[in-house]
Amino acid sequence: MDLNLIRVFVAVYESRSLTTAARRLYVTQPAVSQALGRLRRELDDALFRRAGRTMEPTPFADAVYPGFREAIAGIDRTLDAVHRFDPADSRRLFRIALSELGEIGWFPSILTTVRAEAPDVRLEVVTLDPASLPDWLARGTVDLAITTATMPAAFDRVLVKSQPYAAVMSTRNPLAGGTLDLDTYAQAAHVTVASDSGRPMLEAAQRRAGVVIQPQVAVSHFATLPPVLAADPGLVATLPDMIAAGWAQTWPISLTPLPFDMPPVELYLYRRATSQQTGALDWLFSTVARAVRGSTGQFFVIHGDSGATPR
Incomplete structure (x- = not known):
């Protein structure tokens, strides 16, 4: 059996797409389709069936994939040792x-x-x-x-x-530069960012401290925060301190430690x-x-x- 047929099978199985498999193998999609046809005849199984835009494997394909993948990976590791990636x-x-x-x-x-x-x-x-x-x-x-x-x-x-979080606000905010206690933090007007991937960890830490935040302002992107905080001195955001420290170089923004325990994200x-x-x-x-x-x-x-x- 032509080893390239096995490579095509592994690429289609992993990507569930003839187009993606072709791109990964640096060949055309018709070449992938042709190789898959040959392999179907060799193994006497359909191997994949189209379901919408996805190529779903047959039970036989599921069964042979681990062995084929291990074989290809072993060959590639050996070739990498001989012809190292430059x-x-x-x-x-x-x-x-x-x-x-x-x-x-x-x-x-x-x-x-x-x-x-x-x-x-x-x-x-x-x-x-x-x-x-x-x-x-x-x-x-x-x-x-x-x-x-x-x-x-x-x-x-x-x-x-590892990214510690901090309370971030305008330098004109009355809370800036001082020690922030839990009650004051909880009662402040908060702005949140929908795209913050650390939000689940932040909200869990707030719940452990007995704090539930109902934000007054919610934005979609972090890039919106600096001008929003600079324009409204009453707002407080909670975000990674490294990011806020970068903004503070040119924006009138101040960082204050959180009044509750939160492990770095x-x-x-x-x-x-x-x-x-x-x-x-x-x-x-x-x-x-x-x-x-x-x-x-x-x-x-x-x-x-x-x-x-x-x-």
Whole structure:
């Protein structure tokens, strides 16, 4: 049996898509369809059936996938040892899933670090969707993801940041610069951000302290917060202190410790579980982890205009 047929099978099984499998294997979709037809004849099974836009595996495909994947992974590991991935010569496309804050804060450092070793690789940022992320990592839709969400144990991960939270407000807020007690915090006018992936941990810490926040203002994006806080001195936001410290360089914003215990929110780098290009993935995983760990974040790029009074 042609080994390339097994590669096609593994790619289609993991991606559930002929188009995605073709992109991963650097071939055309008709070539994938042709290879899949040959493999169906070889194994005397349909292997996949189309369900809408998804290729659903048959019970036979489910049964043979683990063995096929292990065989392909073993061959690739052996080839990687002989012909090591050379980032300097690579023109691969890598996809990284990042939140809004991840793209603003960490991607510049990721890009600089990757480009230093691999000037011709292509990087694509995919907007992070925590609900879809396990499926993306399983199918190889993205190569890496940076998130506070907990993924299944099937995906390798490393801790890249621990982010303490702080109360953030305008320097004109009467609470700025002082010690914030729990009652005052609870009674303040709060603004929240829908895209904050650390919100579940924050709300859990607030509940443990006996605090339930009903925000007066809710925004969709973090980038909206600095001008909102600067414009309304009565509002208080609770967010990672590293981000607020970056904003405070150009916005009239003050940070105050929280009046309750909240463990730092842990930020993890995950890698896809699919078998292709393991040498390239190993390099990308370690390079991105090094870039994020060594960066303080580029959050200051959301800066105040000439009308903002420096802190």
